[in-house]
Amino acid sequence: MSELLKTLEAEFSKIKDAESMSDSPLKKCLTETSEFKMNLKKLRAHLTKQIQEEADSENADKLARKRQLIIEKLHKNYRQWEHGVRKQGKVAFQQHNKFNKVILNKIYDFDLDDVYVNPLPPNAREYVEQAVGLHISRYNMSSVPVEDGSDMVDYLENVYKVDPLISKKFVDMAQIIRELRAGNLESCMAWCTEGSLLEFELHMLKAMYFLQSGDKIKAFNYVLNSIPGFLKKTKKHHLRHKVAPLLAQLVVCSQTTFDISNQREKCINLFTQDYCARNKLSFNSSLFLIVMSGIISFQFFIKYRTIRAASHVDWSTENELPFNVKLPDFLTKFHPIFICPVLKEETTTENPPYALPCHHIISKVSLDKLSKNGTCNFKCPYCPIMAARSRAEKVSFVFL
Ligand SMILES: [Zn+2]
Known part of the structure; x- marks a missing residue:
């Protein structure tokens, strides 16, 4: 993490902490304002009463004095409130200014266009909007209480131009996740691949539900009926150790100590992974990956700008960074590259890999080249086995 990010984090949590305290300047303003409002209401009530009394009273002198008193009180309250709000506002403003000075100005001081000199393609905005739409489809659908998913599909198509075929898949995914959250495992059970880890974890979750409801016999029978067959069929015997604690619970404790919500989240996560893989949807949204990569690379952009200014080197390649950025695995593994051992060049869609x-x-x-355009057999550049172009097959890398 760069120095900037560290400071940003520290300063941000300072502000956040200050805001979460009950005596933060803005909260104080709010309390003082509502107090002032209360006082105003009280004074209004006094005045209304007075006006009524005035109508049917002769003692004008006394009433005038009373009214004078109310007006004075009003002035006093107003002055107090104004002074308080001004003071607190000033403190809040100072905090904000400090944050700006330490962090934000440094960020705004930086113009990406100074560094990345290649102009963005005209349809860049469209791509960004689509990425936003896909991001919403991927992460936010299950938290929106929609009964009829077609509204969501229409919305994503109209606003973000997301292909309805894709958003429909996400809508279906969200439906199964919602049911899982509500404790209904059936649709996910019906969806999952037989013998998958997801199936196993769903069995475990179901047994936990039985156990939570207090029906130990049902839980025991369920485990007995579903798990041994599963282990035998899939030969995933290493999963046995996961069943043991559950069985021990059945025998020993009356109090349930397992974490059912944890298990549920595990199932939801596994399901999301399997679902995205089966439907060829990306598990992480590209928006998330790009923004995250951008945040991590930011420090290198800043360094690069300094170096560029000093050494007059330029950004020559359009689709490549002129510097190396080390990204964590989860940000890079979705993009497999293959370097052809003969050409020593990365394969592309025009020049795809063949097995x-x-x-x-x-x-x-x-x-x-090696097969002389398919006219002759040749020896594999790695091993002594002979190969022919007609027997080679196109390869596409899939991240599993
Ligand atoms: Zn070979």
Whole structure:
């Protein structure tokens, strides 16, 4: 993490802490204002009473004095309130200013256009909007209480131009997640692949529900009926150790100590992974990945700007950073690259990777070259096995 991020974090939590305290300046303003409002209401009530009394009273002198008193009180209250709000406002303003000075000005001081000199393509905005739409589809659908998903599909298409075929898949996913959250496992059970880890964890969750409801016999029978068969069929015997604590619970304790919400979240997470993989949806939204990568790379952009200014080097490649950024695995693993061993170049959609009969992989250009455009057999560049272009198969990398 860069120095800037660290300071940002520290300063942000300072502000947040200050705001969460009951005597934060803005909260004080709010309390003082509502007190002032209360006082005003009281004074109004006094005055209304007075006006009525005035109508049917002769003692004008006394009433005038009373009214004078009320007006004085009003002035006093107003002055107090104004002074308090001014004071607190000043403190809040100072806090805000300090935050600006330490952090925000440094960020605003930085203009990405100074560094990235290649102009953005005209349809960049459209892509960003689509990414926002997909992000919403991926993460926020299950928290929106929609009965009829078609509204959501229409909305995402009209506002963000998300393909209805894609958003429909997310709507269905959200429906199953909502049911899981509500304790209804059936739709997820019906969806999951037989023998998958998800199926196992769902069985465990269901047994926990039985146990939570106090029906130990039902829980025991459920475990007995579902788990051994599952382990035998899938040969996933290593999962046995996960069942043991649950069985022990059945026998020993009357108090349930397992974490059912944790198990539920585990199922939801596994389901989301499986669902996205099966429907060819990306598990992480590209918006999240890009913004996260941007935050991590920011420090390098700042450094690069300084270096560029000093050494007059320029950003020559349009789709590549002129510096190396080390990103955490979860941000890079979705983008597999393959370097052709013959060409020593990365494969692309124009020059895709091909697998030879021995399963070694080279790029299409190399394949054409080595096979003299398919006219002769050749020896694999890795091993002694002979290969022919007609027996090579195109490879697409899928992240599992
Ligand atoms: Zn080979």
